[in-house]
Amino acid sequence: MVSDRSVWTSEAPEPVRLLDADGAMVADDRYPLPGVEVLLRRYRSMLVGRRLNEQAGALVRQGRLAVYPSSHGQEACQVAAAAVLRERDWLFPTxxxxxxxxxxxxxxVEVLTMLRGGWHCGYDPVAHRVAPQATPLATQLSHAVGVAHAARLRGEDTIVLALCGDGATSEGDFHEALNFAAVFAAPVVFLVQDNKYAISVPLARQSVAPSLAHKGIGYGVPAVRVDGNDVAALCAVLDEAVARGATGGGPTLVEADTYRIQAHTNADDATRYRTDEEVRHWAARDPLARLRAHLLAHDALDPDREAEFTAEAERVAAQVRAGLAVEPAPDPAELFAHVHARPTPQLAEQEQLLRTELAAAQEAR
Structure with a gap:
């Protein structure tokens, strides 16, 4: 991890890169290239992730999902973030x-429950050690630090990896979380996916810092920039950050230089604030194509293995289609569940009123 303060000047440091846009190896004295079998697993996961993004987008158009914020083009960040965590660690997603x-x-299917309009996140956060996906920007970061700090106080070996975007770094919660993590040496890895836009606001209109990684240095948090479309570099950098936290080294900020290929959500018209030329520039740096080229060049990916991965991606897409084709049966009583540990008199009165009205409507049929 970058520790030499002389590196942090008015210029942004070059991002760590182990594979270039064509999949060729880039020598790096600090970070080793993961082994072929590891890279094959990451390729399989990114292929599944890309297909999931495509399928979810189609389900929005069919009315099965209310909204879907695609991570098309950011699959390397997504896969690496989950891959470096141990079973006992926590993930805090957006x-x-x-x-x-x-x-x-x-x-x-459970993950997409919230995005179809469900009232809860769709899965058990404790069972999976994955916090609910956070819609408000940066609010989950302070929670992530709190979980990490609490685990340390209990003597647990737990790392928390918190995801956010460049837009989140403009929120107060981001700065409070970094300061809290630094002061208490909390074992948190902040992975900022700099995809260049907070909805329609470009990064240049959010910050004039040389890089987002500089914001970590300002709080005394070790920070590093990495090519966010290079899954090999991401895994190497994040592995080191997790190891740092696990050995008492405190938090780390990782800035991933990536790009959101598709619109912010289905409700967004990205053509109003960015050019087709810009999108094509980044599409040529596609993380899947980069890793595939590397694997092919080293005879590590044959047609049978690629067909196996593609079939797995299609299986996941079919699972999502089938799961979201089932219409949930709404239970009006859920309006009053989990609002308070002990229902207030007003809440109990409202619940009883609703039950009376529903019973009357049933009798009238």
């Missing part, structure tokens, strides 16, 4: 991190 949550082992 609304755009569906692929990371699925990679963590959560049923994709």
């Amino acid at each position: 609304y755009r991190d569906t692929v990371a949550v699925v990679e963590r082992g959560v049923d994709p």
Whole structure:
């Protein structure tokens, strides 16, 4: 991890890169290239993630999902974030991190429950050690630090990886979380996916810092920039950050330089604030194509293995289609469940009123 303060000047440091845009190896004295079998697993996961993004987008158009914030183009960040965590660690995702949550082992149908309009996150956060996907920007970061700090106080060996985007770094919660983590040496890895836009606001209109990684240094948090479309580099950098936290080294900020290929959500018209040329520039740096080129060049990916991965991606897509084709049966009583540990008199009165009205409507049929 970058520790030499002389590196942090008015210029942004070059991001760590182990594979270039064409899949060729880039020598790095600090970070080793993961082994071929590891890279094959990451390729399989990214292929599944890309297909999941495509399928969820189609389900929005069919009215099966209310909204879907695609991570198309950011699959390397998603897969690496989940891959570096141990079973006992926690992941704190945002609304755009569906692929990371699925990679963590959560049923994709359950993950998409919130995005179809359900009142809860759709899965058991404690069972999976995955916090609910956070829609408000940066609010989950302080929670992540709290979980990490509490685990340390209990003597537990737990790392928390918190995901956010560049837009979140403009929120007060981001700065409070970094300061809290630094002061208490909390074992948290902050992974900022700099996809260049907070909805329609470009990064240049959010911050004039040389890089988002500089914000970590300002709080005394070790920080590093990494090519967010290079899953090999991401895994190497995040592995080191997790090891740092596990050995008492405190928090780390990782800035991943990536790009959101698709619109912010289905409700967004990205053509109003960015050019087709810009999108094509980043599409040429696709994380899947990069890793595939590397694997092919080293005879590590044959047609049978690729067909196996593609079939797995289609299986996940079919599972999602089938799961979201089932219409949930709404239970009006859920309006009053989990509001308070002990229902207030007003809440009990409202629940009874609703039950009376529903019973009357049933009798009138």
